[in-house]
Amino acid sequence: MSRSNLAAVLCALALTVSSSHPLSAQAVEPIRYTLRFPAPQTHYVEVEASIPTAGRPDVEVYMATWTPGSYLIREYERNVEAVTASNGTTALAVEKSRKNRWRITTGGARTVMFRYRVYSRELTVRNNWVEAGFAMLNGAPTFVTLPDGGKRPHEVKVELPAAWKGVQTPLMPVAGTATTFRADDFDTLVDSPIIIGNPVVREFTVDGKKHALVLEGDPSLFDADRAAADVKKIVEAGRNVMGPLPYPHYYFLNMVTESGGGLEHKNSFLGMSGRFTTRTHRSYMGWLGLIAHEYFHNWNVKRLRPVELGPFDYENENYVKMLWVAEGFTDYYGDVLPRRAGIATREEFLDGLSNQIEAVQTTPGRLVTPVNMSSYDTWIKQYRPDENTANTSINYYPKGAVIAFLLDAKIRKSSNEARTLDTGMQWAMQRYSGDKGYTPTQFYDVMSEAAGTDLKGWFGKAAESTDELDYTEALDYFGLRFRPTDPRGARAFIGSGTRNDGGRLVITSVRRGTPAIEAGLNVDDEILAIDDVRVRADGLAARLDQYKPGDQIAVLVARRDKLTKIDVMLGTEPGRAWRLEVSPTATAEQKTRLAAWAGQ
Secondary structure, eight states: HHHHHHHHHHHHHHHHHHHOOOTOOTTTTOOEEEEEOGGGGGGGGEEEEEEETTOOOOOEEESSSSOOOOBOOGGGGGGEEEEEEEEESSOOOOOEEEEEEEEETTTTTSSEEEEEEEEEEOOOOSEEEOOOEEEEEOOOOOOOOTTOOOTOOEEEHHHHOOOOEEEOOSSOOOOTOOOEESSSSSSHHOOOOEEEEEEEEEEEEETTTTEEEEEESSSSGSSSHHHHHHHHHHHHHHHHHHHHHSSSSSEEEEEEEEEEEEOOSSSHHHEEEEEGGSSSHHHHHHHHHHHHHHTTTTOOOOOOBBBSSSSSOOTTOOOOSSIIIIIIIHHHHHHHHHHHTTTTTTHHHHHHHHHHHHHHTGGGGGGTOOHHHHHHGGGTTTTOOOHHHHOOOHHHHHHHHHHHHHHHHHHHHHHHTTOOOOHHHHHHHHHHHHHTTBBBHOOOOOOOOHTSSSSSSHHHHHSSSSOOOOOOHHHHHHTEOOOOOOOOOEEEEEOOEEETTTTTEEEEEEESSSHHHHHTTTOOOEEEEEETTTTTOOHHHHHHHHHHHOOOOEEEEEEEEEEEEEEOOOOOOOOOGGGGEOOOTTHHHHHHHHHHHHHO
8 A cells, every 4th residue: 555545544543433433532522610609607608510412412421329338328419409500601491300400491502601509418428518618529419511511521610708718639639720620521520529717737648649638627736747648658558459650630628527437549549537547546446447447449449340330320229239249358458558657566456347247147137138139239228227236247348358368368368378468459450440340250260369269159158158267277377266245244134226315225226036036126225124123324334234144124115105124134245355466375387377468
């Protein structure tokens, strides 16, 4: 082929490709948002969205109904009001077309301005909060987009109130601006929290990449310098487990608001804590564990994900059976990283793992629902617990963490310490990260390869059945045991959860296999007396300490205002039977393996 003919063919090909990909980054005009806070003390953010129409006679926009990482339809559109549309000068007709969608009649305008206000007073990591001193915004409850606009760039301009000095967000700033940011697509916009106000910021660098600890709210008593130093150690520990840092920069956005929780994002974490968090060892270690968990998510789930978790359907449930890996394995590494960073002791690490085991083994629902189905049902159960939840389902966070522990031991043993769970996670990341995602079979296969033996049958029992987990192999391999309990110190146990309801001692849950359910105690019963002696709302534990397992007591309750006396045979409190410790008979070889896994 001659050079002139080749050039003609290439030119034609280029034109064909361009016309067949109208949403290429070079050709597509972004949706542009302006955020305003004219009266932040009223808890509103005003949003103006400049939306390209491509000349269509009408366009529809929608708001997401949930946030990835928090698997429940949240109905964010309920906070939207004062919706209007215009072509810049003339008002346009706009109508609601679904619960979370609006249709705009464009009149031929190639760009329409869509304006609305969002009430922002839910102090959680998945919603918005605006007050006089600062704003915390998440993408899903803030921004609308076009149904076919997922791959379209989105730009956000923030107009700062006079008293607010800056914006902290993982979004990339537009060159030459301080308060305008760009997302390459809607996923990135939703995945990028925005903090606006006067935060305390501590920056550090790992492997040449910027990291920032951002504290907003009331950080005056929060030790920012100490926290930043320890967070850096966790970043380094994560890098040592999973390999090169996969992001351009990373923001630890921590709201010091006397709240709790955390939510993962691709290049950031949004969490909440109390002002005294760094003042006590227990609260500080808990916060660092949260940091480690959410930070490890930047690999596990944000880049290495079940195939169902991308591309997201932001308007409907996205069903997935592998959250016990996405969340549970992350919970395991939430304990591992502080230990490897030298922040937590080996005893604290084992205590954290003991808590996970105890949470599994004291939940009756473990014998009812496999953990993969608890994952599938997360949309109707995990975020909507009731008095019977523990009886019918198992939380995929602790059970997934325990499976990760048992799998780590199995891989180490099968490979003679040549490989660990770290290896399996690294291999999975290499093969299935990005746009690929993994199926359960693919995940089982890569872990089997790391172990050097087929583990699909083991996963079938551990994750896809209600069989009890077998701890024997792992404990024997590391020279551990469950701490023996002294029957002389056993505490009497009823098996009901209670709350202090304005001075009334009210039953909130009754677990299967407990004295309470066998005797017929009910949720919402008010406990009035035991053996004809009054029980105060804060005195049940002290009263039960006067008895021993096997004693029979008469419990007087008010049930729908009718007094009823119920005989209960007390059992033995089960929780303390699952505490890990080094076996006094552990061999030198077992102690060496323990040190390789959990440190000295």
